[in-house]
Amino acid sequence: MTxxxxxxxxxxxxxxxxxxxxxxxxxxxxxxxxxIGEHCDYNDGLVLPCAIDRETMIxxxxxxxxxxxxxxxxxxxxxxxxxxxxxxIDHAEADWKNHIRGxxxxxxxxxxxxxxxxxxxxxxxxxxxxxxxxxxxxVAIALALSMHADAKVDPGDLxxxxxxxxxxxxxxxxxxxxxxxxACGTEGAAVLIxxxxxxxxxxxISESLAIVIIESGIQRILTDSPFNTRRAECEAAAxxxxxDALRNxxxxxLEPERGDLDEACFRRARHVVxxxxxxxxxxxxxxxxxxxxxxEIMAASHxxxxxxxxxxIPPIDQMVAMLAEKIGDRGGVRMTGAxxxxxxxxxxxxxxxEDVIGWVEHDHNRMAEVQASAGIYLPSKGAHLLR
Ligand code: GLA
Numbered sequence: 001m002t003x004x005x006x007x008x009x010x011x012x013x014x015x016x017x018x019x020x021x022x023x024x025x026x027x028x029x030x031x032x033x034x035x036i037g038e039h040c041d042y043n044d045g046l047v048l049p050c051a052i053d054r055e056t057m058i059x060x061x062x063x064x065x066x067x068x069x070x071x072x073x074x075x076x077x078x079x080x081x082x083x084x085x086x087x088x089i090d091h092a093e094a095d096w097k098n099h100i101r102g103x104x105x106x107x108x109x110x111x112x113x114x115x116x117x118x119x120x121x122x123x124x125x126x127x128x129x130x131x132x133x134x135x136x137x138x139v140a141i142a143l144a145l146s147m148h149a150d151a152k153v154d155p156g157d158l159x160x161x162x163x164x165x166x167x168x169x170x171x172x173x174x175x176x177x178x179x180x181x182x183a184c185g186t187e188g189a190a191v192l193i194x195x196x197x198x199x200x201x202x203x204x205i206s207e208s209l210a211i212v213i214i215e216s217g218i219q220r221i222l223t224d225s226p227f228n229t230r231r232a233e234c235e236a237a238a239x240x241x242x243x244d245a246l247r248n249x250x251x252x253x254l255e256p257e258r259g260d261l262d263e264a265c266f267r268r269a270r271h272v273v274x275x276x277x278x279x280x281x282x283x284x285x286x287x288x289x290x291x292x293x294x295x296e297i298m299a300a301s302h303x304x305x306x307x308x309x310x311x312x313i314p315p316i317d318q319m320v321a322m323l324a325e326k327i328g329d330r331g332g333v334r335m336t337g338a339x340x341x342x343x344x345x346x347x348x349x350x351x352x353x354e355d356v357i358g359w360v361e362h363d364h365n366r367m368a369e370v371q372a373s374a375g376i377y378l379p380s381k382g383a384h385l386l387r
Contacts, residue, residue, distance in 0.1 A: 007057055007124050008386065010073060015059040015120035018071035018079065023059035023120065025147065029140035029383035030055040031125035031132045032181035033213055033345050034336050035190050035286060036301055037279040039309055041175030043234050043272045044196040044245035046279040048203060048286070049177055050211070050379040051185025056123035056136040057386070058144040063116040068145070070100050073122040084116040095170060096121075099134060102169025103141045106161045107149070114145040128219045130342025134170075135178035138162030143383045155183040155382055156198065173228050185382035190286060192279075196247055206289030209331070210353035211345065211377050214323075214360050216316055217370040218341030227338055230268060230309065237261060237269035246272040264310075271308035275301060286347065291331045294347055298332025299324055311339025319364060319372065320344060326359055327352065 001009075008026060015023045030051040037047035063069065069081040080097040082089055082104075089105045092098055104114060121140075125133040142161045146153040153161070159179035166172045166179075180193050180200060189202035205211070234246055240261045243249050251273045258266055278297050285293040302320050306312040312320075312335050323333045323346060331348025346356050353376050360374040 011057040011122040014073035024061040036282040041177040044247035049181035050190035054125040102165030114149040130337035132178040139182040159183040208289035214344040214374040237265040267308040292329040294332035298334040302334035
């Protein structure tokens, strides 16, 4: 059985356990890893994430009790329910419940009113690791509930609904990248998203490359990290330079017009403009499998996140340095995601992938307090109906 078959069985069994019948349909939405373009999405910049072969599945069927009921196999079979018709959807205490309630709320704002339903949820995206388990949950719910309401919502809108729900219902000021990757991913490719025009396109990843994700084991919780402070600093920098978003700041103006901009905001701006340039350079390197360029571009991205955006932490820096030295010019490695713990991503020659895993699990873990783990991930298809 593949991990996907196991998950289908788990979500179906959860549905039967909760409701005593078979679901009508099952949908899935993947997690994501960002290859390059960190903290660029909420600055209207470019990002290059890819959907991964870990996903959240929702089994759904109709109901007569007038509620949208959910049953979460990964939260000790905890359950939730709210009226499918009452005007206002209240907040719940648990975040997982608010992801569902928030999506239902924003579907309604678009005139889509999902009728009463039974849902069961199960996933294999590691939670709190920086691989966007929340975004995959939001996108999966948006797809499941919109289909249940017989509404056709395109992937970009599924992503926006899930993001709105996170921003304004769950209370996390994330950008659009994670949801777009989860909604719009293509097998074998990363998704290049222009967060200004909101245009996206598939960027094939060379067959010669493997994506290795290293979970540092240091858990991060986005709402607790200084994520919101970084957003505010970027906005302050944009205001200083008189642009509506840092995307529109010409790199040539950075130094000469620095004026009295404080050091932190200046550094945030420098990270964003240089990172957007790295995305542009990275596209070709990922497609052609140019590992020497990847080594250089990803090292520069990590240094910028560490020194200018200041979202890395010493144990992650040490792991990146150790791996970069071992990988040499056969691939790149850097922290990925929001930062302050979470994951590293290495994109390396296929033949090197097992060595990278070995270095993490033996060489690194022998010396480290917190044990890391690593695995090979495949660029995968975005949210879709399974059956
Ligand atoms: C988190 C957010 C994304 C993005 C990244 C940093 O994952 O949810 O929108 O800002 O951090 O690139």
